Amino acid sequence: MGILEVKGVNKRFGGLQALGDVNLSVAENTVHAIIGPNGAGKSTLLNCLVGKLIPDTGSVMFDGQSVLGRTPYEINQMGISRVFQTPEIFGDLTVFENMVIPAFAKRDGSFRMHAFESVASEKDIVAHAEEMLTEVNMQDKIHMHAASLSRGDKRRLEMAMCLLQEPRLLLLDEPTAGMARADTNNTIDLLKEIKEKRDITIAIIEHDMHVVFSLADRITVLAQGTPLVEDSPEKIRGNPKVREAYLGEAA
Amino acid sequence: MLGLNKKDMTLLIVVAILTLLAPFILNPFPVDSGMAQFNAGYPDLMQRFVIFGILAIGFNILFGLTGYLSFGHAAFLGVGSYAAVWMFKLLSYNVVPAILFSVILAGLFSVLIGYVSLRRSGIYFSILTLAFAQMSFALAYSVLSNPKFNLTNGETGLQVYADDPQILHRDGLPDVPHLFGWAMRDNFLELKLGGWEFTFNNGYYLCAAILLVVFYLSIRLFRSPFGLMLRAVKSNQQRLNYTGLNPKPYTLAAFIISGMYAGLAGGLLASMDPLAGAERMQWTASGEIVLMTILGGAGTLIGPVLGAGFIKYFENIFSKINDNVLHQWFSFMPDGMEDFLVFIVHPFVGKGWHLTLGILFMLVVTFLPGGLVEGGQRLGRLVRSRGKKPEDPKDPEHHPKETPHVAE
Amino acid sequence: ITNNPTGGSVTLGFNVPQTGPYADEGADELRAYELAVEHLNGGGDGGMLNTFSSKVLDGTGIMGKKVEYVTGDTQTKSDAARASAKSMIEKDGAIMITGGSSSGVAIAVQGLCQEAGVIFMAGLTHSNDTTGKDRKANGFRHFFNGYMSGAALAPVLKNLYGDDRKAYHLTADYTWGWTQQESIAAATEALGWETVNNVLTPLASTDFSSYIAPVLNSGADVLVLNHYGGNMVNSLTNAVQFGLREKQVNGKNFEIVVPLFSRLMARGAGENIKGIVGSTNWHWSLQDDGSKAFVKSFGEKYGFPPSQAAHTCYVQTLLYADAVTRAGSFAPCDVAAALEGFEFDGMGNGKTLYRAEDHQCFKDVLVVKGKENPQSEFDLLEVVEVTPAAQVTYPPNHPMFGGDEASLGQCNNGA
Amino acid sequence: MNVKPDFSKNANLAATAPAYLSIYDMHAYYGESYIIQGISFNVHEGEILALLGRNGAGKTTTLRGIARMDDPQVTYGEIWLDHQHLHTMKSHQAAKCGIGLVPEDRSIIPGLTVEENLQLAQIVEPIGWSIDRLYDLFPRLGERRKQEGVTLSGGEQQMLAIARALARDIKVLLLDEPYEGLAPVIVDEIEKTLIHIKEQGITTVIVEQNAVRALELADRAVILDTGSIVFDGTAAEVLENAELRSEYLAI
Amino acid sequence: MDAILLQILNGLDKGSAYALIALGLTLIFGTLGVVNFAHGALFMLGAFCAVTLQRLLSLSYETIDETKTDFLGNPLKVKTPYVEGWFGPEVGGAIIDWAVPLSVIIAIPIMVGIGYAMERGLIKHFYKRPHADQILVTFGLAIVLQEIVKYFFGANPIQTPPPDALLGVVNIGAAFGLEIAYPIWRMVYFLFSVAIIGGVFSFLQFTTFGMVVRAGMADRETVGLLGIDIDKRFTTMFGLAAAVAGLAGVMYGPINPPNYHMGMDFLVLSFVVVVVGGMGSLPGAVLAGFMLGILESFASTTWATTTIPGINQIIIYLVAIIVLLTRPRGLMGRKGVMED
Numbered sequence A: 001m002g003i004l005e006v007k008g009v010n011k012r013f014g015g016l017q018a019l020g021d022v023n024l025s026v027a028e029n030t031v032h033a034i035i036g037p038n039g040a041g042k043s044t045l046l047n048c049l050v051g052k053l054i055p056d057t058g059s060v061m062f063d064g065q066s067v068l069g070r071t072p073y074e075i076n077q078m079g080i081s082r083v084f085q086t087p088e089i090f091g092d093l094t095v096f097e098n099m100v101i102p103a104f105a106k107r108d109g110s111f112r113m114h115a116f117e118s119v120a121s122e123k124d125i126v127a128h129a130e131e132m133l134t135e136v137n138m139q140d141k142i143h144m145h146a147a148s149l150s151r152g153d154k155r156r157l158e159m160a161m162c163l164l165q166e167p168r169l170l171l172l173d174e175p176t177a178g179m180a181r182a183d184t185n186n187t188i189d190l191l192k193e194i195k196e197k198r199d200i201t202i203a204i205i206e207h208d209m210h211v212v213f214s215l216a217d218r219i220t221v222l223a224q225g226t227p228l229v230e231d232s233p234e235k236i237r238g239n240p241k242v243r244e245a246y247l248g249e250a251a
Numbered sequence B: 001m002l003g004l005n006k007k008d009m010t011l012l013i014v015v016a017i018l019t020l021l022a023p024f025i026l027n028p029f030p031v032d033s034g035m036a037q038f039n040a041g042y043p044d045l046m047q048r049f050v051i052f053g054i055l056a057i058g059f060n061i062l063f064g065l066t067g068y069l070s071f072g073h074a075a076f077l078g079v080g081s082y083a084a085v086w087m088f089k090l091l092s093y094n095v096v097p098a099i100l101f102s103v104i105l106a107g108l109f110s111v112l113i114g115y116v117s118l119r120r121s122g123i124y125f126s127i128l129t130l131a132f133a134q135m136s137f138a139l140a141y142s143v144l145s146n147p148k149f150n151l152t153n154g155e156t157g158l159q160v161y162a163d164d165p166q167i168l169h170r171d172g173l174p175d176v177p178h179l180f181g182w183a184m185r186d187n188f189l190e191l192k193l194g195g196w197e198f199t200f201n202n203g204y205y206l207c208a209a210i211l212l213v214v215f216y217l218s219i220r221l222f223r224s225p226f227g228l229m230l231r232a233v234k235s236n237q238q239r240l241n242y243t244g245l246n247p248k249p250y251t252l253a254a255f256i257i258s259g260m261y262a263g264l265a266g267g268l269l270a271s272m273d274p275l276a277g278a279e280r281m282q283w284t285a286s287g288e289i290v291l292m293t294i295l296g297g298a299g300t301l302i303g304p305v306l307g308a309g310f311i312k313y314f315e316n317i318f319s320k321i322n323d324n325v326l327h328q329w330f331s332f333m334p335d336g337m338e339d340f341l342v343f344i345v346h347p348f349v350g351k352g353w354h355l356t357l358g359i360l361f362m363l364v365v366t367f368l369p370g371g372l373v374e375g376g377q378r379l380g381r382l383v384r385s386r387g388k389k390p391e392d393p394k395d396p397e398h399h400p401k402e403t404p405h406v407a408e
Numbered sequence C: 001i002t003n004n005p006t007g008g009s010v011t012l013g014f015n016v017p018q019t020g021p022y023a024d025e026g027a028d029e030l031r032a033y034e035l036a037v038e039h040l041n042g043g044g045d046g047g048m049l050n051t052f053s054s055k056v057l058d059g060t061g062i063m064g065k066k067v068e069y070v071t072g073d074t075q076t077k078s079d080a081a082r083a084s085a086k087s088m089i090e091k092d093g094a095i096m097i098t099g100g101s102s103s104g105v106a107i108a109v110q111g112l113c114q115e116a117g118v119i120f121m122a123g124l125t126h127s128n129d130t131t132g133k134d135r136k137a138n139g140f141r142h143f144f145n146g147y148m149s150g151a152a153l154a155p156v157l158k159n160l161y162g163d164d165r166k167a168y169h170l171t172a173d174y175t176w177g178w179t180q181q182e183s184i185a186a187a188t189e190a191l192g193w194e195t196v197n198n199v200l201t202p203l204a205s206t207d208f209s210s211y212i213a214p215v216l217n218s219g220a221d222v223l224v225l226n227h228y229g230g231n232m233v234n235s236l237t238n239a240v241q242f243g244l245r246e247k248q249v250n251g252k253n254f255e256i257v258v259p260l261f262s263r264l265m266a267r268g269a270g271e272n273i274k275g276i277v278g279s280t281n282w283h284w285s286l287q288d289d290g291s292k293a294f295v296k297s298f299g300e301k302y303g304f305p306p307s308q309a310a311h312t313c314y315v316q317t318l319l320y321a322d323a324v325t326r327a328g329s330f331a332p333c334d335v336a337a338a339l340e341g342f343e344f345d346g347m348g349n350g351k352t353l354y355r356a357e358d359h360q361c362f363k364d365v366l367v368v369k370g371k372e373n374p375q376s377e378f379d380l381l382e383v384v385e386v387t388p389a390a391q392v393t394y395p396p397n398h399p400m401f402g403g404d405e406a407s408l409g410q411c412n413n414g415a
Numbered sequence D: 001m002n003v004k005p006d007f008s009k010n011a012n013l014a015a016t017a018p019a020y021l022s023i024y025d026m027h028a029y030y031g032e033s034y035i036i037q038g039i040s041f042n043v044h045e046g047e048i049l050a051l052l053g054r055n056g057a058g059k060t061t062t063l064r065g066i067a068r069m070d071d072p073q074v075t076y077g078e079i080w081l082d083h084q085h086l087h088t089m090k091s092h093q094a095a096k097c098g099i100g101l102v103p104e105d106r107s108i109i110p111g112l113t114v115e116e117n118l119q120l121a122q123i124v125e126p127i128g129w130s131i132d133r134l135y136d137l138f139p140r141l142g143e144r145r146k147q148e149g150v151t152l153s154g155g156e157q158q159m160l161a162i163a164r165a166l167a168r169d170i171k172v173l174l175l176d177e178p179y180e181g182l183a184p185v186i187v188d189e190i191e192k193t194l195i196h197i198k199e200q201g202i203t204t205v206i207v208e209q210n211a212v213r214a215l216e217l218a219d220r221a222v223i224l225d226t227g228s229i230v231f232d233g234t235a236a237e238v239l240e241n242a243e244l245r246s247e248y249l250a251i
Numbered sequence E: 001m002d003a004i005l006l007q008i009l010n011g012l013d014k015g016s017a018y019a020l021i022a023l024g025l026t027l028i029f030g031t032l033g034v035v036n037f038a039h040g041a042l043f044m045l046g047a048f049c050a051v052t053l054q055r056l057l058s059l060s061y062e063t064i065d066e067t068k069t070d071f072l073g074n075p076l077k078v079k080t081p082y083v084e085g086w087f088g089p090e091v092g093g094a095i096i097d098w099a100v101p102l103s104v105i106i107a108i109p110i111m112v113g114i115g116y117a118m119e120r121g122l123i124k125h126f127y128k129r130p131h132a133d134q135i136l137v138t139f140g141l142a143i144v145l146q147e148i149v150k151y152f153f154g155a156n157p158i159q160t161p162p163p164d165a166l167l168g169v170v171n172i173g174a175a176f177g178l179e180i181a182y183p184i185w186r187m188v189y190f191l192f193s194v195a196i197i198g199g200v201f202s203f204l205q206f207t208t209f210g211m212v213v214r215a216g217m218a219d220r221e222t223v224g225l226l227g228i229d230i231d232k233r234f235t236t237m238f239g240l241a242a243a244v245a246g247l248a249g250v251m252y253g254p255i256n257p258p259n260y261h262m263g264m265d266f267l268v269l270s271f272v273v274v275v276v277g278g279m280g281s282l283p284g285a286v287l288a289g290f291m292l293g294i295l296e297s298f299a300s301t302t303w304a305t306t307t308i309p310g311i312n313q314i315i316i317y318l319v320a321i322i323v324l325l326t327r328p329r330g331l332m333g334r335k336g337v338m339e340d
């Protein structure tokens, strides 16, 4: 029994069957990669996990509890964090403030009216945020407006925000797209390190096979809304169907 | 100190000094001079400056931080005023219960209106609040002043009559709003220094003290985690949601707080002048609050107060300059010249004060996108850079800002 | 006392609408005030000073002090009007406030002047409440009111349209509208007319067609428009558009009545006003000496005849100056005592009494009709009847005026 | 701040072929931040130039400057395209002269369907490929022609952005990370398309994090670092120069 | 029955005014994304085009009639309009009589010109600025325009009567044996607005203009990349919107006499109409305009006001609240248009 159990999920957009009977089980403390051609429904699947979309049918269980019918913030409070395909950050705020918010969310839950303390006096929160920024190597950008970061940095910031919450399940939608090779490697290292340090399950969508094969314990290949195969990385690499439909010469 | 950082503390102290010395600062001209027209240091206007300042500070907590543009805040102002006058009618002229009740009632109203309106965002939210406010206005102006259950006294405005119960009223207390016998309308000191006159009014200092308290609270709020969350709401609600935070209670709390600020302002208005009219709730009044905030600089701490002062100054000072006054000003000139100048200035003052206000709105927002606060900052920078060497810090020889090559 | 003039001059506060829909009316009031000040200070031809029955004013200002004035903008909002009045009192040292063109504003400012201890000489305010339930010891009204309109109109209406009529009222949904409707309905019902319906229209209405249309099928043969200003112009225009005036109902010509007329409204209504009956406080075509003198000095100064608002404001200023002089004091209580029960003549409207109990003037009321063939752009109304003061007088405790409870309170000299 | 362009590095570029697109001493700001600090390079007719560098090096800024977008403000310098001076133009004029930019965030226009997004590109002359021809190139787009553009999957949006550029008759195609978020097979497809486009005589500037892929495709390469050019030469040179690769590209 | 039909007709009529104003507003607010508080002022300026033409046509020379006197007892100056002098009283009188319809011709270029000037001179700097700034600047502009009009024309309403031929009422129910007397000019106004609405729709539907402008509003930058000079189109759009608002005003004069603040009276309502209709949706604006017009008409019936006192005061706002709560984007709003 995995920490995340997706059973018989369907999702239609008008005439398009974006997800057709998806079953997926992600085991605890593993990295599970979801790959597949563009438009296969990978992001749609993640959307169903975090409450952005509600599947037409099927069930999604996280740690034995259904996530369906819950709002995104409740799902996050259950321990699921997500990095989006196009970075979702607080553009008007500074990098530091971007980090502080998840720290509060983690400590205080979904709403607390702390209107008279000052942010600066919350020593633990500040320390936590700064520490995480150092980990992703962004301490020099701490006072920049998030909107004026370059694209790669935005992604790193978003990932740091999610990691700071120490989620039990981290969903990454193409976290290294547009990242420089060096940073991609750093990201891989970071994820590995974090996985070693704490209990964390990661589901990752990626087109960069280097990333996928360096991290993944298991891989699901999604095509046209249905899982094609699920297997270990080695097997997937050798699978001719996958090679033809998806990997091309990259394999 | 007081949990503020140095910059905020300085700001608070500056504001405190300015408000406490306002009777001097606002009356810079001797009474008999031609410029006396521009003096603003009389009790009513000073009270209005601070009361509308409080209103705008409260509005800014909602709009400046969360970006939710309420077009119905005047409703809370009106509710606050009605609540206060009802307290005068039922209990006594003491302002304490009146102010407390106006804050509470406005708070309750804002829970109701906020809960419903906040189900939508953006322009839809604005229109919802506008609709609620316009309904409140219509109800107050006519429906609720129906003689059978006269809650608002309609066009005339709610006021205290001799036959009202006033159950806590005792002999010896003044028959005007007072703070434990200290009448709001009285002046505790009237100073005459040479040609100058300065009035120190009880009501003004009560309002000023309250302003300082709520200003302090708003600084704390701006710098607090709660304030940060509100700014996050403005920036990206999606991300907030996916970070495990529900934006709703934050925005609702901001809405209620700003509604209570508006109610407080309404209660103070009634305490300074015990009559509550329905026009206070009209959309134009709500629009005025919006304009004050943007004009001063939305999202800044002091901006809304400046904006409120600016608009109220025009309303009260410029509207009173008539041709007679103009002729006095220019009387030192030769006759033809005098008439010509009066002719030129005439359309912009007195009954033309709206025109001047409109033009200034356009100028300020076009040239100072951040409102008056930005104007102040630019001025400050100008003054500061004077001291330095006139050298362009950005590599002057290599890329001057204007070049013949690049057309913008 | 508040703002007792100590120097060589005395300051009056003219608080009129300078912006908003009544700005033109306010402008006319201001002209009248300036004229009055000129006359009080001995300038011009003296206007009504020459015809006024009291002769204490001699063109040397008030009690030898030169009259100066400050102006303010009421915006036709109680809040703004009070703010403006306060600034005149607190900043400019005004000893008397006057002006306004709506009852809400008049009552609000009157209350303020009572508290502040200055005299308020109301401008144009027609609601019964101003000298009814909201009467104040420091406040005085020269203008007539809703009850007087009804009392003056009723006999004329009976003459013109008979005593078997069915009236349909459209009423502006606020205090002034209600009191006027109540007064007119009572006066016409006393004649034998039937009030078929009274529909309240929102103040903010700009188009009245949906209120006019039901009139057609209601069986009514008279439409009474209890509207003022822009509301009246629009509702009358709409009523004429819908062909009400050409209709025959119950075998009679359908008629429209507008109880309160002003020349500015008449001008706004244009052609539509022709033949429509209403009442007014004063009209420039009156031929008594006072009116003629006033029209002459106003007309020569500004090039057109004064409106009723201008007239009432002018007269109020002179009356105040006269009362101060007679009392020999600027103290509001002394001035009030001099005005109370004061009888005078030569200011238009014939013999006039400032009644002591409620500070309302009692004088002749004009019933007018839109003129069919105007000779000039000002010649819009013709006087049908001058109703004598006696016919419009009512007891001070009349139920429409607050009954027995209404009281002036104590006069306030201020501090 | 005071960085002068080092012309010695690109002294050798001149004579070989006539410069087609030529950037001379360009300086650009975002508000107060000085990003592009005087860069000069040439692109020859019909070639593919790879513009490389780390995150935040200024690649996107350079492309936006060439396309004459409102932001960044190019405060100094000249940009010539085929004897026309772009630096005096606004973006729509530059586009009429033949500049086609595929922005890094794809900029699919909300509220418009796929087809409308393409039609929009053909409102103003000169018009390039027909819409049908574009659908032939990207059949997925043809299938989704009535779908709102922004609901496309990430990869589909990338295809739409490229298709939209080709819908205009362009002389120079500026591609900002065209492979980002694309499945490996599609990357292969697009690479073929780029070669095809090159054969049509269209000049291409490609910005790409996947430096190796870009270099294999490109004729020449320019490497940017913090707003200055650190290398200008043939693609092969970069692939050979290990120092360069590790220092600036981390490969 | 007659009464109900009459109320519907009345609603249609009020609805046409709402719809026309909201249509123009949608072009600016819903399409360009500019919160234009000066839109009401454009409506007002349109009405004053008619007033101005009427005044111009009535420009007169004075002759002195010794037999009559004016109010001061001086000989009366009689005014005769020049046009009557030139063309004779008959033709001249007819020209003056048709001043309002004639003003449509001059109003179009004037309003387009005003729209152009406004956009080029002011609004274009505000596309990228927050809505709040747009509100402030356009509100300032509205005040300035109003005050200028007030300076020249006063605050009082000014009659702009329809031509005599279009005065009076027709019984449009006669064919069905019903008695529905309806003013001719209101019929004209309704038909006129239908024509304008149709014209605008076909202009935007059958050309790609609308699509380009919508795209430009959503993402100016990208549209520029596609070679489109969006600024020019925005200006054109603004000119068009100003013309629509102005024409609505020209023809409205005979229904209710224009005054300088008539625009503000309509402004708030037209924002409500646009939002209820759905931002950026032209059909939505028109539909909401007519719907609210008719509902308001029904709410003013005696039956309605006795059932719920004061319903006529609040109906529009009440409906707006209900619609917005049940249909998040208004009646016909599209996703993604001005949602933040």
Ligand SMILES: Nc1ncnc2c1ncn2[C@@H]1O[C@H](COP(=O)(O)OP(=O)(O)OP(=O)(O)O)[C@@H](O)[C@H]1O
Pocket: A013, A014, A016, A018, A036, A037, A038, A039, A040, A041, A042, A043, A044, A045, A085, D144, D147, D151, D152, D153, D154, D155, D156, D181, D183
């Ligand atoms: N809101 C929507 N309305 C209509 N169709 C949609 C919507 N969202 C997604 N789709 C379609 O559903 C399909 C799956 O999209 P999804 O974003 O899940 O793909 P993906 O696997 O993440 O692809 P990529 O790797 O390119 O990001 C796509 O064809 C997309 O066009």
Ligand SMILES: Nc1ncnc2c1ncn2[C@@H]1O[C@H](COP(=O)(O)OP(=O)(O)OP(=O)(O)O)[C@@H](O)[C@H]1O
Pocket: A147, A148, A149, A150, A151, A152, A153, A178, A180, D030, D031, D033, D035, D053, D054, D055, D056, D057, D058, D059, D060, D061, D062, D104
């Ligand atoms: N709008 C902006 N305002 C201020 N600074 C900006 C803005 N956009 C980008 N920058 C800064 O300009 C620098 C260059 O950014 P640019 O986007 O050109 O980098 P890039 O080379 O394209 O990087 P990436 O590979 O991450 O996309 C970065 O330091 C970035 O932080």
Ligand SMILES: [Mg+2]
Pocket: A042, A043, A044, A085, A173, D153, D154, D155
């Ligand atoms: Mg995806």
Ligand SMILES: [Mg+2]
Pocket: A150, A151, D059, D060, D061, D104, D176
């Ligand atoms: Mg980039």
